[in-house]
Amino acid sequence: MxxxxxxxxxxxxxxxxxxxxxxxxxxxxxxxxxxxxxxxxxxxxxxxxxxxxxxxxDLHELLSDVAVERLRPEEPPADHGSLHTDLEAWARQFLDEMASPSGRAYIRDALLGDPDGSNAGQCSAYAADQIEVILGRATGRGEAAPDVEAVMDHVVAPMMYRILFQPGRRTASYADQLVQAALAAPVPPD
Amino acid sequence: MxxxxxxxxxxxxxxxxxxxxxxxxxxxxxxxxxxxxxxxxxxxxxxxxxxxxxxxxDLHELLSDVAVERLRPEEPPADHGSLHTDLEAWARQFLDEMASPSGRAYIRDALLGDPDGSNAGQCSAYAADQIEVILGRATGRGEAAPDVEAVMDHVVAPMMYRILFQPGRRTASYADQLVQAALAAPVPPD
CATH class of the missing domain: 1.10.10.60 (Homeodomain-like)
Structure with a gap:
């Protein structure tokens, strides 16, 4: 905004x-x-x-604000009982929604009319907030969890890169593979 | 194009x-x-x-074509003698160039006037081609190397995500950390 x-x-x-x-x-x-x-x-x-x-x-800045509102998640991510299932379900849904024609249009609008980058930052913060809920829940269950940045870098960023730069290179299992790899990576010490 | x-x-x-x-x-x-x-x-x-x-x-599609031309690398990546140094040097330069005001403007132009996604795909292909040269050279030296997709997903995508969505969250050592992590990850069997 x-x-x-x-x-x-x-x-x-x-x-x-x-x-x-x-x-x-x-x-x-x-x-x-x-x-x-x-x-x-x-x-x-x-x-x-x-x-x-x-x-x-101008119109682009208005459309960017409207797009960011539309990209705001409506509810916290579902609780499926484990970090792996929660993160996989969230990543699949994120990829589905963002790669849809309307999702892609909102992302483009958000990026486009955004001279200072604050709307893009807001989109990223929405994803980080959802992931934080998932990771916090996992820690509460006693599960080892990566940090939010690791999930942003290695799950969210690759999905968004494919959506924006490699249309057509998105397979159904792509989100699952990224989640699998992010959870298999060693958790860095605090 | x-x-x-x-x-x-x-x-x-x-x-x-x-x-x-x-x-x-x-x-x-x-x-x-x-x-x-x-x-x-x-x-x-x-x-x-x-x-x-x-x-x-329209003008946006023209500007997108011009931006893609400007994002085309002018020469193959430098040979510093090892996979780690080659990839680190390439990633630092990529981040520097793409995060600069003109780099960001070209990326936005390329994405914006690109209804069918082919210009964005071309930008991504430029990066993949450069990485392929670096990895091919490493293999020629007998070094173990990750595949191009792993470097795109875990080095290029996180840098591009920060450039587009988290302006201001880019630190000097970020490219180095991503390269380090990508090269430390186990290389999947063929």
Missing amino acids: SPKAMARPGGRSARVQEAVHAAVRELEAEAGRASLTVPAVAARAGVTPSTIYRRWG | SPKAMARPGGRSARVQEAVHAAVRELEAEAGRASLTVPAVAARAGVTPSTIYRRWG
Whole structure:
């Protein structure tokens, strides 16, 4: 979220943000991506175009903020009873969602209208938070667990690299192999 | 490179492509990114705007093709005498170049105007080709070497993930640590 888009929850600023985000989602669903222009979004949201330009800079930055909202996980990762099954289920779902046409479109939007990198950082933080829940649960069960960074580097990063740079090179078992390797690697001492 | 931009080397098509790419590079160097519009590029290249629209679709697709050209390595990786030193030197240089402001801009351009993913695939193929040279050399020296995919997954992908999603989380020793870990991992049997 760019600093411009920060809003006090409940204030006028937050209401404008919610109306504009909703307008983007509605217009896109009704008339497709090509229908998304700043004047059309402003008209649907009941604000002036200059409100949008002032707050988001341009359409790309607005779409980036909307994409990040859509990439926010809706619930904590499921508890399947062991680190291996939890992480494998999470990685499979992450790969499925992010590699889908809408997932890829949101990632591109998030990266694109993001001059300061804060939206991309937010996407990464969502994944790290989910992994932290899984690893914390494993530690609570007495299981040895890698650290969050190791999982980001060796499970999340390779999946995201394939999604962005090697479309078509994604096999069903790819997430499983990465999880297997990350859990087989020696856990570094604290 | 999108199929539209394919050209027979030496033909009229190749000359148009070279003139248009050169016009983008010159205009950007002289007047900055905001100066890049299809009519301005066409005027500088001595072609009509419709030639550009017909061949590239839009400005984003043209910029993506130009970015991929700029990301093409100019020479094979240096030979420092061992797999470890070769891969470490390559990874450090890759991280330096790709994380620089111009490197990041080219990666974004390459990803952005790339509806079919072929330009992103080309970027990835450039890295894989360089790594293949390094690994082939190591094998020639009798050194045990991981396969190209393992280096892509566990050295290239984590660097690219940090560049795109975690700006600011890139430390000088990060490339070295990834190479160290990739070379310490057991080499899977053929």
